[in-house]
Amino acid sequence: MTSKPSLATPSRTAEDAPRLRIGEWIIENLIRLAGLSTIVIIGLIFLFLLREGGPAFLDIPLRQLFGTRWYPIEGIYGLAPLLVGSLLVTVGAVIIAVPLGLITAIYLGEIAPPWQREILKPLIEMLAGIPSIVLGFLGWVALAPLIQNAGAATGLTAFTGAVILAYMSLPTIISISEDALYAVPKEYRDGALAIGATQWQTIWRVVLPAARSGIVIAVMLGIGRAIGETMAVMMVTGNAANIPAFGSGMIFEPVRTMTATIAAEMGEVAQGSLHYNTLFGIGIVLFVITFAINSLAGRIVGTRGARRSGGKL
Amino acid sequence: MTQAKISIQNLYYTYEDGIEALRDISVDIPPNEIFVLFGPARSGKSTLLRLLNRLSDLDDGLAQGAVYFNGQDVFTRSMNVSDLRRRISMVFAIPTPLPGSIYDNLTYGLKMAGIREKGELDRRVEQSLKQSALWDEVKDRLGSSAFALSGGQKQRLCLARSLALEPDVVVLDNPTSGLDPISTATVEESLYSLKERYTIIMVPHSVQQAARVADRAGFLLDGELVEVGKADKLFVQPQDQRTEDYITGRFG
Numbered sequence: 001m002t003s004k005p006s007l008a009t010p011s012r013t014a015e016d017a018p019r020l021r022i023g024e025w026i027i028e029n030l031i032r033l034a035g036l037s038t039i040v041i042i043g044l045i046f047l048f049l050l051r052e053g054g055p056a057f058l059d060i061p062l063r064q065l066f067g068t069r070w071y072p073i074e075g076i077y078g079l080a081p082l083l084v085g086s087l088l089v090t091v092g093a094v095i096i097a098v099p100l101g102l103i104t105a106i107y108l109g110e111i112a113p114p115w116q117r118e119i120l121k122p123l124i125e126m127l128a129g130i131p132s133i134v135l136g137f138l139g140w141v142a143l144a145p146l147i148q149n150a151g152a153a154t155g156l157t158a159f160t161g162a163v164i165l166a167y168m169s170l171p172t173i174i175s176i177s178e179d180a181l182y183a184v185p186k187e188y189r190d191g192a193l194a195i196g197a198t199q200w201q202t203i204w205r206v207v208l209p210a211a212r213s214g215i216v217i218a219v220m221l222g223i224g225r226a227i228g229e230t231m232a233v234m235m236v237t238g239n240a241a242n243i244p245a246f247g248s249g250m251i252f253e254p255v256r257t258m259t260a261t262i263a264a265e266m267g268e269v270a271q272g273s274l275h276y277n278t279l280f281g282i283g284i285v286l287f288v289i290t291f292a293i294n295s296l297a298g299r300i301v302g303t304r305g306a307r308r309s310g311g312k313l
Numbered sequence: 314m315t316q317a318k319i320s321i322q323n324l325y326y327t328y329e330d331g332i333e334a335l336r337d338i339s340v341d342i343p344p345n346e347i348f349v350l351f352g353p354a355r356s357g358k359s360t361l362l363r364l365l366n367r368l369s370d371l372d373d374g375l376a377q378g379a380v381y382f383n384g385q386d387v388f389t390r391s392m393n394v395s396d397l398r399r400r401i402s403m404v405f406a407i408p409t410p411l412p413g414s415i416y417d418n419l420t421y422g423l424k425m426a427g428i429r430e431k432g433e434l435d436r437r438v439e440q441s442l443k444q445s446a447l448w449d450e451v452k453d454r455l456g457s458s459a460f461a462l463s464g465g466q467k468q469r470l471c472l473a474r475s476l477a478l479e480p481d482v483v484v485l486d487n488p489t490s491g492l493d494p495i496s497t498a499t500v501e502e503s504l505y506s507l508k509e510r511y512t513i514i515m516v517p518h519s520v521q522q523a524a525r526v527a528d529r530a531g532f533l534l535d536g537e538l539v540e541v542g543k544a545d546k547l548f549v550q551p552q553d554q555r556t557e558d559y560i561t562g563r564f565g
Contacts, residue, residue, distance in 0.1 A: 191409030193368060195422030195474055196399035205421060209412045 053280030085255035092162025101173030109181035128171035136232030139164040152252040156238035169222035180214020220297035234260035317341035324378035352533035366401040402475035406487040408467035410459035441477035465496030485515040
């Protein structure tokens, strides 16, 4: 009795199978090819970076490599000033962009009436479309004089770079965290309001915690955008490869970032020289930092996601 | 006659697109009773419930008429909406545990109301969990995530969360929609014991449930309150033909 349907089912699929299977096979393998090619290309890039930049880590004594002097002409390659420069600019940008971006996202997603949202969202997306060089230009012409007038020795400082970078990463932070807020079910808001929460209490205690993983992704992508940016930063940070004196004023000193160093010096370097290798070495350092940020984001989001789905079951 | 806990007078509600959701609703709901509001889907039951504690503020629509709570008009500008929602507390069809532990869920509302003293929080948590018949199941794991509870437990948690506020009125919008018969019975039993302290307004899951739990009932059809009466009369000898048709299962 049970054998009849079990026989009938396979025979039907076997009949339809050949035509179906060729199409399936082609599509499946196209997808596989696309996926694998990405992995292969990333692998090749990393190998290339290692080949070109690796010698720097072997040939330069470690003490010099992490030293505070970057004088390629004299053959002294200390990465510390560049690391500090990148760090100052990026951290500054994050400190400006994250609160501003989050507040904007909350306003857009939770408070703004629909007509304002319809105006603001395209505007913010347009901000993402402004070429970085244009923003750099703006920083050079408009922001730098302001900062100089405010009392800094020069307008081209880490702070100028941080502001420009903040505005570059804002669209990313805003639109991704707004998506995260939007994904929070309406029932949460109803539930909170129904027990007497005010709108702000609902946002702070219920909506934001529920959207936390999406917001973490938004922030991490914003940082990723900031740390890798080159042109705009090169234009407005003053390009001085020295470590500013430690203190509260250090953000108003000229600095030079890792990315700017590569861009500025790559054109004039002899291929295969130690200087050339060192520039690629900087590339490796950047790669490692971005990779670390991304995997940190993945881990934060991953554990929370797992906990939540585990909870549902 | 005692004063009505909630008195609705000539209430109209129109959606943004011009569709009339409620038409000339007038009804008095006396204290310490279970008032059941039943009718077919989309007849305006949830809309009416959301007007009572002004959750309707979130929706795009226009209310006309008046709702009095303890003799006070809830639509006046000076009404403190958060305070109103603490006193007319609401439980939804889909349980809405908030992110956080069981204990957190029960104390959210209290903390927002400014109650922070640990002893008082603990007392309210225990009392509300006992009232909603959940205490024995969760008393040893108040710190674990509210999402880990079963559907029926989540719904009772939401009931407890409302009760923890020690409201005047508990409004329940189809609180047993996703529950199995045993959990449904548990929730219904807790409702019975609660009416001594609270006024309960409820949209039931079915006519049968309405007849089981109601002291007084109102039949809502296409935004119109067709008939209101004591449950033992309304479900046995309805005055209106439409009510009788609905109760006996001729439509809906």
